[in-house]
Amino acid sequence: MKNVHLLRYIKFLGLCILISGCKAAPGKNTDFITSSLMTKHEDLPFHSAWIREGLDKSIYDKVYIAPVNTSYVLIDENDWWKNSFKNYSELKKDVEKTGEYMRETFIAAFKKDPHKRFKVVNTPDETTFIVELALTELTPNKPYLKLARFAPFGAGAAVSLLNQTNLSTVAFESRIRDGKTGEIVAMFADREQEKKYLATTKNLTWYGHANEVIQDWANQFVELGNREPGSIIKDSATFGLKPW
Numbered sequence: 001m002k003n004v005h006l007l008r009y010i011k012f013l014g015l016c017i018l019i020s021g022c023k024a025a026p027g028k029n030t031d032f033i034t035s036s037l038m039t040k041h042e043d044l045p046f047h048s049a050w051i052r053e054g055l056d057k058s059i060y061d062k063v064y065i066a067p068v069n070t071s072y073v074l075i076d077e078n079d080w081w082k083n084s085f086k087n088y089s090e091l092k093k094d095v096e097k098t099g100e101y102m103r104e105t106f107i108a109a110f111k112k113d114p115h116k117r118f119k120v121v122n123t124p125d126e127t128t129f130i131v132e133l134a135l136t137e138l139t140p141n142k143p144y145l146k147l148a149r150f151a152p153f154g155a156g157a158a159v160s161l162l163n164q165t166n167l168s169t170v171a172f173e174s175r176i177r178d179g180k181t182g183e184i185v186a187m188f189a190d191r192e193q194e195k196k197y198l199a200t201t202k203n204l205t206w207y208g209h210a211n212e213v214i215q216d217w218a219n220q221f222v223e224l225g226n227r228e229p230g231s232i233i234k235d236s237a238t239f240g241l242k243p244w
Contacts, residue, residue, distance in 0.1 A: 023047075023235060027171035027191035030072045032134040038189060045220050045235035046190040055185050062128040063118040063225070064179070065106045068099035069134035072173075091140070098207055099135055102172075102214050106131065109218035110225075117226050128179030131221065137171035137191060138210060167193040170210040172217060190217065 026047040029035035038048035073095045110120050124130050171191035175184050194209030223233045 024167075024169055024191045024193040027137050027169075027189070029189060030134070030136055030173060032069065032072060032136070032173045033175060033187045033189060035189075038187060043230075043232045044188075044224070045233050046188045048190075049186070049188045051186045052184075057129075057225070060127055060129045060179075061118060062121045062125065062179070063110050064121050064124040064128050064130045065103050065110075066130060066132045068102045069132070070095045070099040072134050072136045073138050094140070094207065095135065095138055098138055098210060098214075101211060102133060102135065102218075105211075105214050106133070106218045106221060109215075109222050113222045113226070115226050124179040126180035129185070129225075130177040130179055132175040132177065134173045135170070136173050136189075137169055138207070139169045140207060140210075168209050169193045170213050174221075192216070 029038070029048075034050070035048075037050040039050070040047065041049045041051075107120055110118055118129075121128060169191060172189070174188045176186035176188075177183065178185050192213040194213075220233055227233060
């Protein structure tokens with residue numbers, strides 16, 4: 001009987017996912033970008049974007065991923081649950097590590113691109129487009145709290161059920177510069193919340209969901225570099241199928 005009730009509960013959560021799966025609300029823009037130029041582009045997966053009119057991507061054959069700016073991430077020292085499990089200095093280190101992870105992930109995505117449209121370089125030149133990234137929001141997961149929600153069902157510490165509230169979020173802003181002139185030729189901004197799963201081990205790590213979103217962004221930037229005029233880059237899914 002207990003297993004029947006659990007199965008019904010899981011089916012109910014699956015229905016909730018179909019109903020409530022939606023993109024996170026936009027984040028607050030910083031001075032890393034010129035927000036007055038930014039608008040929603042229906043053919044792009046980001047909350048807002050700006051691309052210089054007449055930009056010719058064909059002149060670029062290299063990409064340089066600059067170190068990620070993490071100075072815009074605001075951590076509230078008065079947030080009780082953060083202080084319950086990690087101190088402020090540790091969280092700052094986590095933000096820096098996430099910035100390093102973001103840069104490495106973007107570099108890896110371009111290197112793994114089967115089209116090999118752009119060569120990843122350590123020093124930009126006149127045919128390089130420079131990707132400058134800034135983390136502007138990073139909310140850690142609450143692994144112990146999510147695990148506690150699942151504990152009554154007796155599944156142990158290996159998995160955690162879907163959490164519909166207090167979802168973790170991560171946001172970025174980006175500037176694309178011309179390697180020859182240094183001028184900004186495009187800007188992008190996006191904010192995502194953690195993907196929803198019926199069951200996942202990602203809920204048991206502090207930044208598992210943020211890393212997953214960053215991987216999506218890296219792949220989208222590769223698509224952005226490769227896309228043909230008029231093509232659409234789809235947004236990432238709000239429901240995850242790979243729970244580990």
